[in-house]
Amino acid sequence: MVLEIKDLRAGYGPVEVLRGLDMAVGAGEIVAVLGANGVGKTTLNKVLSGVLPLTSGSIRFDGREIARAAPDAIVDAGLIHVPEGRKIFPNMSVRENLELGSYRRGKANRRSNLERIFETFPRLRERSRQFAGTLSGGEQQMLAIGRGMMAEPRLLILDEPSLGLSPLMVEEMFALIRRLNAAGLPILLVEQNVVQSLEIASRAFILENGIFAMRGAAADMRENPELRRVYLGL
Amino acid sequence: MYAPEIVAEAVVNGLMSGATYALVALGLTLVYGVLHIVNFAHGALLTCAMFAVLGLNLWLGIDPYWAILPLALIFFAFGYGLQRFIIGPSSHGEDRNTLLVTLGLSIVLENLMLAAFKSDTRSLGADTAFDVLELGPMLISRPRLIGFGVALATAALLWLLLSATDTGRAIRAVAKEKLGAQLVGIDPRHIFAVTFGIGCACLAIAACLLLPTFYVNPRVGNAFVLVAFTIVVLGGMGSIAGALVGGLFVGVVESLGGLLLGESLGQLGIFLIFILVLLVRPTGLFGARA
Numbered sequence: 001m002v003l004e005i006k007d008l009r010a011g012y013g014p015v016e017v018l019r020g021l022d023m024a025v026g027a028g029e030i031v032a033v034l035g036a037n038g039v040g041k042t043t044l045n046k047v048l049s050g051v052l053p054l055t056s057g058s059i060r061f062d063g064r065e066i067a068r069a070a071p072d073a074i075v076d077a078g079l080i081h082v083p084e085g086r087k088i089f090p091n092m093s094v095r096e097n098l099e100l101g102s103y104r105r106g107k108a109n110r111r112s113n114l115e116r117i118f119e120t121f122p123r124l125r126e127r128s129r130q131f132a133g134t135l136s137g138g139e140q141q142m143l144a145i146g147r148g149m150m151a152e153p154r155l156l157i158l159d160e161p162s163l164g165l166s167p168l169m170v171e172e173m174f175a176l177i178r179r180l181n182a183a184g185l186p187i188l189l190v191e192q193n194v195v196q197s198l199e200i201a202s203r204a205f206i207l208e209n210g211i212f213a214m215r216g217a218a219a220d221m222r223e224n225p226e227l228r229r230v231y232l233g234l
Numbered sequence: 235m236y237a238p239e240i241v242a243e244a245v246v247n248g249l250m251s252g253a254t255y256a257l258v259a260l261g262l263t264l265v266y267g268v269l270h271i272v273n274f275a276h277g278a279l280l281t282c283a284m285f286a287v288l289g290l291n292l293w294l295g296i297d298p299y300w301a302i303l304p305l306a307l308i309f310f311a312f313g314y315g316l317q318r319f320i321i322g323p324s325s326h327g328e329d330r331n332t333l334l335v336t337l338g339l340s341i342v343l344e345n346l347m348l349a350a351f352k353s354d355t356r357s358l359g360a361d362t363a364f365d366v367l368e369l370g371p372m373l374i375s376r377p378r379l380i381g382f383g384v385a386l387a388t389a390a391l392l393w394l395l396l397s398a399t400d401t402g403r404a405i406r407a408v409a410k411e412k413l414g415a416q417l418v419g420i421d422p423r424h425i426f427a428v429t430f431g432i433g434c435a436c437l438a439i440a441a442c443l444l445l446p447t448f449y450v451n452p453r454v455g456n457a458f459v460l461v462a463f464t465i466v467v468l469g470g471m472g473s474i475a476g477a478l479v480g481g482l483f484v485g486v487v488e489s490l491g492g493l494l495l496g497e498s499l500g501q502l503g504i505f506l507i508f509i510l511v512l513l514v515r516p517t518g519l520f521g522a523r524a
Contacts, residue, residue, distance in 0.1 A: 051416055075419030087414030089407045100403050104419030147418065 001026050001060075002155050002186045003048075003079070008057035010047045016055070017043045019210035025155060025188050030181050032197040032218065033190045034231070035207035041190045042084050044207070045159045048188075049081040050074045062154065075104050078154030084163065084190075086144040090133025094124055097132045097143055101150025109152065117146040120176075138169040145176070156180065157188045162196070174200055194231045198222050206231075236493065239371040244493045245486055250378040252485015253385035257440040258458050259465035259477040260389060261433030267472025268409040268429040269317075271329055274336040276462070277455035278343035279434055283309060283441035284450040285347060291358055291445075298358070298442045299380065305438040313434025318427035347452040357449040381443035388439050389478050392432070396474065405429055409472070461488075461501070464508045470518030480519065 003025040011017040017040045025031045035041055046052035048059060050071040059067040061079050069077075089097050098117060102110045118125035121142045127135060132143055141161055148156055158177065162170045174196050181187050181200075191197040198204055198218045206214040206227065214227060221227055258280060265273045286305060290296040321339070325332040365376040396402035407415040408425045415422060440458075448454075465484050469476020484504050492500030511518065 049417055051413065070421070071416045072419040072421050075417070081417050083413060083417055087411055087417065089411050089414060091410045092403065092406055096403055100400070100407055100415075100418050100420075103400055103404060151418065 002029075002062060003188065004058075004060040005048075006058045006060075008044075008047065008054060008059065010043060010052060010054040010057075017210050018047065018054075020057070021207075021210075021212060023205055023212065023215070025186050028181070028184055028186055029203065030177070030187045030189055030201045032201035032204040033188065033207055034192070034194050034197055034204055036192065039207045040210045041207055042159060045081055045083070045157055045190060048074075048157060049079065072104060075151060078105065078152065079157070080105075080148045080151045080153035080155070081157040082144045082148040082159065082161065084159040086140045088132045088135075088140055088143050088147065090131065092132060093129050094132055094135070094143055095128040097147055098124070098150050101147035102152075104151070106150055106152035110150070113150050113152065117149055120149075120179075121146055137164050138166070138172075141165065141169075141173065142176075145180075149180075153185065155186045155188065157190065159190045160192065161189075162191065162193050170196065194227075241490070241493070243372040243374075244489045246372060246374060247378065248486035248489025249482050250375070250382040250485070251489065252482040253382040254440055254443050254481075255458070255461055255465060255485055256478045256481020257385045257388060257436050257443070259462040259469070259481050260392065260474065261436035261440075262459070262462050263466045263469065263472055263474065263477040264392075264436075265430055265433040266466065267474075268405055269332070269426050271332040271336065273430075273433065274333065275340040275343065276433070276437070277459035278340040278347075279309075279313075279455070280437045280441060280458055281347060281450065281452060281455035282343060283434075283438045284445055284448075284454060285351060286438070287441050287445045288356060288358065288450055298445050299384075302384065302439055302442045305442060306435040309438035310431040310435040312431075314427045314431035316434075317430035318423060321430070322423055322426060344452055351452060353451060353453075355449045355451040355454075358445055375447065377443075377446040384439065384443055388436065389474070392436075393474060395432075401425075401428060461504065464504055466518075468508060468511055468518055470520035473518065473520040476518055476520030 001024040005021055005023050008018055008021040009016060021044065023031070033041060033044065043052065047054045050066070050069055050073070054067055057067065058065060061077055064077065066074055066077060066079070089100065098114055099110060102113065106113055118128070123139055124142060124146055127139065132140065135143060145158070145161065161177065162173050165173060170193070177187060177189065178200050189197055189201060198221055201218040203216065204218045204221050205212045214221070214224070262273060262276050265271065283305065287298050287301055290301050291298060321332060321335050324335050366373045367376055367379065396406060404415065404420045404425050405428065408420060408422050412422055461484060465477055465480040468484065469480030487503045487507055488500045491503030495502060
């Protein structure tokens with residue numbers, strides 16, 4: 001397993017948001033964590049990337065315990081988090097944003113990785129000198145993912161990559177995630193978009209009020225009557 | 235009216251003293267732009283640097299201009315430590331705490347200097363202050379000309395650092411998007427401290443440029459910081475270009491004001507323009523619109 005989480009608990013002050021999570025992501029897998037707003041998805045991502053301290057539990061990445069590691073050490077290890085809301089640097093050019101993606105990791109291959117990302121996202125090349133804050137939502141999401149790719153991730157966490165995008169862009173985003181994964185990159189996909197996430201994921205976890213209410217192969221989940229009723233309204 | 239040569243000379247002299255103002259303002263605006271705090275200890279730190287220049291000269295015979303590089307490095311390290319181990323940890327992530335900590339720091343520093351050096355006003359006592367160059371019809375003060383050159387070079391170096399190095403980019407990244415910066419592996423605590431250190435290094439350089447023509451006492455820094463605040467607001471809070479242009483502008487206004495209203499009222503013009511700018515364009519000349 002690339003990522004293994006055991007009995008993870010975390011929260012803000014006295015409020016416990018994550019109430020004991022167990023999950024794992026294997027090599028080459030897309031694993032989806034699905035759930036509505038406010039169930040703890042973003043909290044989970046923040047804990048995984050070390051921005052928010054956990055209260056108890058264990059996180060193993062590539063066989064190493066990273067539960068108490070600092071965010072920069074976690075980036076060093078290759079666990080790269082593309083956050084909800086993109087969090088790109090609006091006051092800097094597209095190119096500078098990408099270059100900062102390799103601030104700690106992948107610095108040696110900065111030039112060739114930049115070229116590869118420009119090939120994946122021709123729009124970013126066209127706008128490489130433009131301020132990132134002037135990009136459209138879809139382009140900003142591409143930039144955020146591109147910035148993550150610059151660090152040569154060993155696992156990519158994508159938090160709500162389809163949020164706020166047009167239906168056409170959403171299709172494109174999911175196709176892209178599939179392509180990145182086809183190249184061997186394991187992905188933890190955290191989404192509200194249940195239908196499309198289940199289509200590309202191999203396994204899925206449903207997060208409800210800080211615990212995994214359901215888990216299993218994505219193919220089975222798609223047929224699960226309760227899930228269809230609650231999340232798809234069918 | 236005055237003869238054009240006299241006005242021209244006043245403008246040139248104003249530009250030259252403005253460059254040093256700009257240097258003081260650069261440190262202030264950089265710290266504000268990145269840490270989002272107004273550093274109330276800026277004036278006291280400038281005074282510290284000026285005493286350091288004086289001390290190096292009196293005890294070790296080091297020329298203020300030779301002190302620029304070593305003192306800039308020492309003050310960078312001092313500023314780094316101050317932010318990393320005192321201001322940062324004591325603020326617990328709350329901006330208003332930081333404000334009070336820097337205010338407290340300025341009181342402590344000022345009184346330490348009062349205790350150590352008494353309230354006497356001192357100067358290098360060298361005759362460099364009267365060293366002038368003839369440039370056509372104009373008389374240019376040599377220390378001020380050097381100050382102008384060094385201040386502009388420092389600003390250029392700072393600009394290069396911010397735009398062309400990873401550390402500089404990290405500084406700009408943290409200024410606008412802290413979480414995003416952390417997720418690419420930037421440690422904001424380190425970057426905050428580097429930024430504060432750069433601000434202090436700017437003060438050390440300014441002190442080296444000031445002392446050949448200026449005096450020092452335990453409160454002298456405040457006079458400069460008052461002008462620097464004006465420049466920072468004038469140029470737009472957090473804007474490097476704004477601090478530079480604002481500094482030069484304020485220098486010229488002060489100099490022309492001194493010419494027209496008499497030397498002691500020279501600063502009146504600065505604050506009149508300051509109030510005007512606040513009324514007409516509160517975000518400053520280079521500031522982003524809210």
